[in-house]
Amino acid sequence: MNRWDVIVVGGGAVGSAALRAASESGARALCLELHSPAHSRGSSHGHSRIFRHSYFELPDYVPLLRHSTGRFESLERESKTSLLNRCGMLAMGPPDSEIVLGCIESARRWSLPVDALDAASLRGRFPWFSVSDDAIGAFEADAGIVRPEATVDASIRVARSLGAELRIGWRVLGLLEDTGGVTVQTDHGNARADAVIVAAGGWTSQLLPELAPLLTVTRQVQAWFAPVPGVDASAMPCWIFDRGQDRRSVYGLAPDPAAPSDAGGTPTPSRHPKLGLHGSGDIVNPDTGAAPVDDSDIERIRSAYREIAPSLAGDLAGCATCLYTMSPDGQFLVGTRRGSRRIHFAAGLSGHGFKLSPALGDALAQLATTGRTGLPIGFLAPGRFAQA
Numbered sequence: 001m002n003r004w005d006v007i008v009v010g011g012g013a014v015g016s017a018a019l020r021a022a023s024e025s026g027a028r029a030l031c032l033e034l035h036s037p038a039h040s041r042g043s044s045h046g047h048s049r050i051f052r053h054s055y056f057e058l059p060d061y062v063p064l065l066r067h068s069t070g071r072f073e074s075l076e077r078e079s080k081t082s083l084l085n086r087c088g089m090l091a092m093g094p095p096d097s098e099i100v101l102g103c104i105e106s107a108r109r110w111s112l113p114v115d116a117l118d119a120a121s122l123r124g125r126f127p128w129f130s131v132s133d134d135a136i137g138a139f140e141a142d143a144g145i146v147r148p149e150a151t152v153d154a155s156i157r158v159a160r161s162l163g164a165e166l167r168i169g170w171r172v173l174g175l176l177e178d179t180g181g182v183t184v185q186t187d188h189g190n191a192r193a194d195a196v197i198v199a200a201g202g203w204t205s206q207l208l209p210e211l212a213p214l215l216t217v218t219r220q221v222q223a224w225f226a227p228v229p230g231v232d233a234s235a236m237p238c239w240i241f242d243r244g245q246d247r248r249s250v251y252g253l254a255p256d257p258a259a260p261s262d263a264g265g266t267p268t269p270s271r272h273p274k275l276g277l278h279g280s281g282d283i284v285n286p287d288t289g290a291a292p293v294d295d296s297d298i299e300r301i302r303s304a305y306r307e308i309a310p311s312l313a314g315d316l317a318g319c320a321t322c323l324y325t326m327s328p329d330g331q332f333l334v335g336t337r338r339g340s341r342r343i344h345f346a347a348g349l350s351g352h353g354f355k356l357s358p359a360l361g362d363a364l365a366q367l368a369t370t371g372r373t374g375l376p377i378g379f380l381a382p383g384r385f386a387q388a
């Protein structure tokens, strides 16, 4: 039976970051991945994710966000790969927008450079958007796009250069902990580790059933549109538009001129802006997969886009489904399995976890190798829910 210091289950955003961190600490680390890293049935594909620091969701994330951005930068250097595009991030909404006011409050609390904007300055600086006369905004220049597939690939390359191993097409079936370690049961036989990190995204409930009542996996659609002919979108930032209570907020990713080509050499649609509606979606079994994108999905996104940025809502250039794994309060579940010393997890990343994956990977690797972490993840412990 193979013996490892750390086995990481899942080679997506969090698993690849944890593998990198564990390898850097000198641990003998193995990653087991059911499909392939950042594959298109999980949560870490689609060429672009927003990273930002003025966090309306909860200001407690800010130290983890700062840590993560530093780790993306060091990963760029170590892997000699461009992962970040600092095109900025704009939040817009009505005068009582929790998103915009939350960004401003988070910036104030952590002394982050963010411009607070009124409707006139929004129109002057960001002419693509149609905002009402009482709209407010918050712009963070030190924000933008992180490239997910390239990031996962870079983390795994760095980890492998330090001796880590990756097994693709291996499904972990169960985890049996005893006083001496953890037996990891897989469809290719068993392996043994001192500690296990579960970074299984939408599949987490299969391995940690006690978290199942707290996790809901939903189908999301991302779509790329070319601007209408003659409109230049090249200087636009990433953005989120708060349409007020009871309406899903709309987010957009800036066009990414350095977006890589796919394996066949075809340029990805990310040379155009990407759109999505944040919030609810159909519940999905990740093994069955999300239903393909259909006309009604595209029409829903296109009509929101027409309302917010009509000059950008041209021809559809591409679309894909993706999974959110939601927790009840939209915040992550991170920690050590109840009653265990050796099994650690990050789950329920609730549609905003990519930008924080380096901090989560570092925290999990520290827990796995030393039993403690200096990163402030206590507010993400599942114990905040009565069910846990």
Ligand SMILES: Cc1cc2nc3c(=O)[nH]c(=O)nc-3n(C[C@H](O)[C@H](O)[C@H](O)COP(=O)(O)OP(=O)(O)OC[C@H]3O[C@@H](n4cnc5c(N)ncnc54)[C@H](O)[C@@H]3O)c2cc1C
Binding pocket: 009, 010, 011, 012, 013, 014, 015, 032, 033, 034, 035, 036, 037, 038, 039, 042, 043, 044, 045, 048, 049, 050, 051, 170, 171, 172, 173, 199, 200, 201, 202, 203, 204, 207, 220, 221, 222, 276, 322, 323, 324, 346, 347, 349, 350, 351, 352, 353, 354, 355, 356
């Ligand atoms: C449309 C969309 C837009 C988003 N936008 C943003 C954004 O702008 N900014 C941001 O920060 N975040 C964003 N997110 C969220 C972010 O992408 C996710 O939170 C993050 O990628 C989740 O990473 P993960 O490692 O938890 O899951 P995944 O990347 O899905 O990785 C889990 C991996 O575990 C593997 N696995 C599962 N079970 C097993 C098993 N039993 N054995 C072996 N392997 C297993 C899976 O195959 C998978 O590869 C977005 C998500 C979506 C869907």
